[in-house]
Amino acid sequence: MEWFIMRNSTLLMRVAADDIVYVSADGNSSELVLINGRSRTIGAQLHRFEEKFKELENASMFIRVGRSLIVNSRYVQLIDLTEQKIVFGGKHLVKKANTTVDGRSHDIYTIRGVPRDALKQLKEQLEVIKIG
Numbered sequence: 001m002e003w004f005i006m007r008n009s010t011l012l013m014r015v016a017a018d019d020i021v022y023v024s025a026d027g028n029s030s031e032l033v034l035i036n037g038r039s040r041t042i043g044a045q046l047h048r049f050e051e052k053f054k055e056l057e058n059a060s061m062f063i064r065v066g067r068s069l070i071v072n073s074r075y076v077q078l079i080d081l082t083e084q085k086i087v088f089g090g091k092h093l094v095k096k097a098n099t100t101v102d103g104r105s106h107d108i109y110t111i112r113g114v115p116r117d118a119l120k121q122l123k124e125q126l127e128v129i130k131i132g
Contacts, residue, residue: 020033
């Protein structure tokens with residue numbers, strides 16, 4: 001098992017790299033979402049995560065999507081250019097109850113509002129990765 005490690009003067013975080021579903025940016029902090037449905041808000045910009053992912057043996061499984069998102073390509077199940085969303089899936093993901101917003105159900109592993117150009121690039125990258 002390979003560990004993803006982030007540290008600063010007040011924090012040391014160790015997470016199994018395979019447990020990371022995605023990281024999304026929000027200003028000077030980022031939200032790390034794990035396969036068990038938990039998330040951690042880390043006071044670091046997304047480029048710090050990108051740098052740390054490059055140090056991993058399996059660095060290619062993490063793909064930058066636009067300005068505010070890094071995804072674990074192993075869990076990308078659906079890319080919808082029309083609805084501008086990414087849905088994550090896989091046998092290891094813990095499915096929590098859907099959250100309801102405005103009477104509509106949303107899976108916790110769905111990211112909406114992803115820029116269309118970024119989704120196109122992700123789609124092209126995943127189309128060339130061999131499955132197996």
